[in-house]
Amino acid sequence: MEFSKEQLFDFYQTMATCRAFESRVSELFAAGKIPGFVHLSLGQEAIAAGVFACVEKDDKCGLHHRSHGEMIAKGGDINKMMAELFGKATGTCKGKGGSMHLADMDMGLLGANGILGAGFAIAAGAAFACRYNETNDITLCLFGDGQSNRGPLHESFNVAALWKLPIVWICENNGFGLSNPVKGHLATDNVSDRAAAYGMPGVTVDGNDVLAVYETTQEAVKRARRGDGPSLLEFKTWRWHGHFEGDPGLYKDPKDQEEWLKKDPIPRLGNMLIKKKYATQEDLDQMKAIGEAKIDAAVKFAEESPWPDASELYTDVYDRQL
Amino acid sequence: MQMTYAEAIRDGLRVELKRDPKVYLAGEDVGPFGGCFGVTAGLFDEFGPKRIVDTPISENFIVGHAVGSSACGLRPVVEVMFDDFITVCFDEFANQAAKVRYMFGGKAKVPMVCLTINGAGVGAAAQHSQSLEALLTHIPGLITVIPSTPADAKGLLIAAIRDDNPVIFYEHKQLLGVSEDVPEGDYTVPIGKADIKREGSDVTIVAWSWMVQKSLAAAEELAKDGISVEVLDPRTLVPLDKEAILKSVGKTGRLVIVQESCKTMGFGSEIAAIVAEEGLDLLNAPIIRVAAPNTPIPFSPVLEQEYIPSVEKIVAAVKSLF
Ligand SMILES: Cc1ncc(C[n+]2csc(CCOP(=O)(O)OP(=O)(O)O)c2C)c(N)n1
Helix, strand or coil, X not given: CCCCHHHHHHHHHHHHHHHHHHHHHHHHXXXXXXXXXXXXXXXXXXXXXXXXXXXXXCCEEEXXXXXXXXXXXXXXXXXXXXXXXXXXCCCCCCCCCCHHHCCEHHHCEXXXXXXXXXHHHHHHHHHHHHHHCCCCCCEEEEEECHHHHCHHHHHHHHHHHHCCCCEEEEEEECCEXXXXXXXXXXXXXXXXXXXXXXXXXXXXXXXXXXXXXXXXXXXXXXXXXHCCCCEEEEEECCCCCCCCCCCCCCCCCHHHHHHHHHCCHHHXXXXXXXXXXXXXXXXXXXXXXXXXXXXXXXXXXXXXXXXXXXXXXXXXXXXXXX | CEXXXXXXXXXXXXXXXXXXXXXXXXXXXXXXXXXXXXXXCCHHHHHHHHHEEECCCCHHHHHHHXXXXXXXXXEEEEECCCHHHHHHHHHHHHHHHCCHHHHCCCCCCCCCEEEEEECCCCCCCCCCCCCCHHHHHCCCCCEEEXXXXXXXXXXXXXXXXXXXXXXXXXXXXXXXXXXXXXXXXXXXXXXXXXXXXXXXXXXXXXXXCHHHHHHHHHHHHHHHCCCCEEEEECCEEECCCHHHHHHHHHHHCCXXXXXXXXXXXXXXXXXXXXXHHHHHHHCCCCCEEEEECCCCCCCCHHHHHHHCCCHHHHHHHHHCCC
């Protein structure tokens, strides 16, 4: 597949912005400014950048607990996201959700989910609605290798294939379900091996190669839009940090960590851009700076934003006060 | 028009399916088969496979997909075949449907209804007879509707489908064949309004679902002994018409609560606590709960009859207050 310079720059910019967001959140968490559980996707940026370049604003997407980058790539408002992580009134969810429950229905983002495996059926329901409403929209469902072992996956994979729902199942295989390595939790070599059981295509691809992620997703999205039903994509990658911030990740083999750090998806694309003479190092530095400036602004916005009023505790439980 | 409880529910579904193209019904065997108890008979022929959707045996999917499709603008009515099976998809109610609006700061809603059916007395034993309505009342964000008459069933179902919150709608096996005059066409019963099923002045019985009938029979018996019983049916447990209960107790000075489920932590405990907290000075006698014992529901008809709160037990409980 041939990529235009603009496309490649877009990939790079998205990855750089995601990296800047996650790096800053890590610092802010360590500084005690962000409460709760924070799961970062450092090292996994190619998946968000490649996948979301394949969909439109009205397409839907179910996320899981490690989904900041995905939300940025889908076009989420970074200021509001950062404010949400702080628990501020101006946050995406008015400070009531936090990192694990980021959602933005206007962007088709059905929400991150703190319950592993609950997102499969919700995303399938969104895909059902896409088709029921006779739109051309499709739904993506992103999930980790660990949660691929939850029972609800089976129900939703089966129904989606049976009904040919317009959905793409995307596994971000980052090597671990918390401390448990894939070899310790998965009976098959690949999560995608399971696709055959549901009569859908399944493929495993290098998740640190943004171009491969894009091409693979593009094909599955087209298939879903054509009405040919779901696909299962597995992108193999590596989580740089611990499971959540504060976890030193002592269960990782340092040699593996070192190997994977060398496969950093950002310089990988950057080097190609330079080699192809599409970009200079200054261009790349500039994109990095643009990402960082966005995060500076977001942190400022979050810090200056007000806390929610105590009365907010009681609103949004129902559509009315019962 | 004379209708059974089952026909009234079907009529309510038909009214809404006709009125709103976003309404659809999905569940196990709800299509051509007409539902495990015949409640949805004929709807498939009338509305076709797009609106009346047979699903595989996949409760996580059934309820979870409704969260996703309703968040995307549809108004699903799903069925979980027996109340006992709600435990299989408890997450989809407790952590998903109930939480979406709140977690996402009021920017998403899940206007879904789940039909299910309660009740002992048909020899269905421990896993197909329970009345677990109290379980979900503990989770803010859900509405619980539990009608005892055909007219209430129709009116509350239509109100539930039009409600913008997730609603769980409990039918009862013993009530399906009960018949009465039911308003035709578009007709609603407000959610959160109790109904006095029999007026009286000496004692208030609060009961719902099948236990309303038993309590009315007990009231008839007690009248012979000169005890005037008021039977109050809350009709919805969340929201609960607290005012109506306190008003009735204010009038009679005595309260007996009748529930079909086992005694510990049934919804009757909540009603007793409310009256103790807010209406102690209205009471001339202790509050009594008539409930099933804390055992599983047995198979043998002899044992099952011992389990179910009987008219005799209600009569005896009331008499003990005088
Ligand atoms: C139903 C459920 N079980 C367990 C957890 C706790 N938990 C949160 S994340 C996680 C590991 C998930 O691994 P994976 O799906 O591979 O995603 P990753 O964290 O690697 O992105 C666990 C065990 C949970 N949130 N929900």
